[in-house]
Amino acid sequence: MTSGTNFHGMIAMVTGGGSGIGRAVCQILARDGARVSVCDVNLQSALETVASLEHQGDHVAFYMDVTDKNSVSNALSATQEKLKGTPTLLVNSAGIVRRTRFLEMSEETFMEVVHVNLKMPNIYETTMVSLQGTFLVSQVVCNAMIDRDVARKGSVVNIASLAGKNGLAMKSGYAATKGAVMALTKSCAKELAKTGIRVNCVLPGAIRTPMLALSPEEHVMEGLKANPLGRAGEPEEVAELVAFLLSGKSSYMSGADVEVTGGHGF
Numbered sequence: 669m670t671s672g673t674n675f676h677g678m679i680a681m682v683t684g685g686g687s688g689i690g691r692a693v694c695q696i697l698a699r700d701g702a703r704v705s706v707c708d709v710n711l712q713s714a715l716e717t718v719a720s721l722e723h724q725g726d727h728v729a730f731y732m733d734v735t736d737k738n739s740v741s742n743a744l745s746a747t748q749e750k751l752k753g754t755p756t757l758l759v760n761s762a763g764i765v766r767r768t769r770f771l772e773m774s775e776e777t778f779m780e781v782v783h784v785n786l787k788m789p790n791i792y793e794t795t796m797v798s799l800q801g802t803f804l805v806s807q808v809v810c811n812a813m814i815d816r817d818v819a820r821k822g823s824v825v826n827i828a829s830l831a832g833k834n835g836l837a838m839k840s841g842y843a844a845t846k847g848a849v850m851a852l853t854k855s856c857a858k859e860l861a862k863t864g865i866r867v868n869c870v871l872p873g874a875i876r877t878p879m880l881a882l883s884p885e886e887h888v889m890e891g892l893k894a895n896p897l898g899r900a901g902e903p904e905e906v907a908e909l910v911a912f913l914l915s916g917k918s919s920y921m922s923g924a925d926v927e928v929t930g931g932h933g934f
């Protein structure tokens with residue numbers, strides 16, 4: 669693994685920081701000097717992430733449900749109070765997946781996935797109202813960056829998915845939300861550029877996390893046969909890319925979607 673991003677003195681907020689890719693992102697950011705607010709709907713797992721970070725005492729864990737604006741605002745206020753500043757680095761990693769045949773998927777299941785990954789009050793009003801789970805957090809945190817006059821240092825990374833670009837059988841609702849996360853990333857990048865905030869997203873392929881473990885092993889193995897590198901990725905391999913996109917090393921990148929897939933899906 670490379671090191672080299674320097675986040676010394678910076679505050680990061682990571683949603684879904686209690687597990688998988690979000691946890692690995694917290695670990696890499698802490699390694700590189702950031703003070704990290706680990707946010708998750710599962711507070712216990714967020715606390716466990718904090719316990720695993722370098723530079724103990726610099727980091728905090730908070731309950732956050734990304735689909736609830738009050739919960740997002742409360743976690744942000746608590747972060748500002750405890751870490752004595754406003755996060756300028758934001759990673760939206762919270763997400764859920766449900767495996768269901770498209771023809772048999774209930775509206776409730778579809779909406780549950782949509783709600784967390786891409787919060788829309790009403791799926792049929794997507795062109796009118798697009799309040800996203802990821803976007804809700806981005807909106808609250810980016811407004812805070814602008815209010816506190818730190819937006820010029822701002823950088824947001826959304827965790828989308830290769831499924832958002834290529835589609836995924838049995839996970840149509842999931843793939844739909846991830847395609848929307850990609851489009852939202854590009855729109856936010858355009859709109860927020862004048863504030864100094866950059867917004868990018870990453871498209872992981874199969875990454876070895878608790879989420880991937882929800883898929884039947886034989887389906888994962890079948891998918892990996894078509895993977896040029898012949899294996900699933902590790903969360904740290906995504907986290908290093910996220911750190912690069914958050915850092916000044918990617919200062920001319922905004923609105924990008926970068927694949928981290930072992931070559932799968934070109």
Ligand SMILES: NC(=O)c1ccc[n+]([C@@H]2O[C@H](COP(=O)([O-])OP(=O)(O)OC[C@H]3O[C@@H](n4cnc5c(N)ncnc54)[C@H](O)[C@@H]3O)[C@@H](O)[C@H]2O)c1
Nearest residue numbers: 684686687688689709733734762763829872874875877879
């Ligand atoms: N693992 C993969 O193969 C893969 C591939 C492509 C994209 N992704 C994406 O990467 C992101 C992280 O996935 P992962 O594999 O690390 O999954 P994970 O299940 O290990 O972690 C997801 C975390 O999100 C949290 N979360 C769920 N709902 C939440 C909510 N409403 N509010 C706050 N936190 C919530 C969970 O508690 C969990 O800690 C997700 O957005 C996922 O869609 C994963």
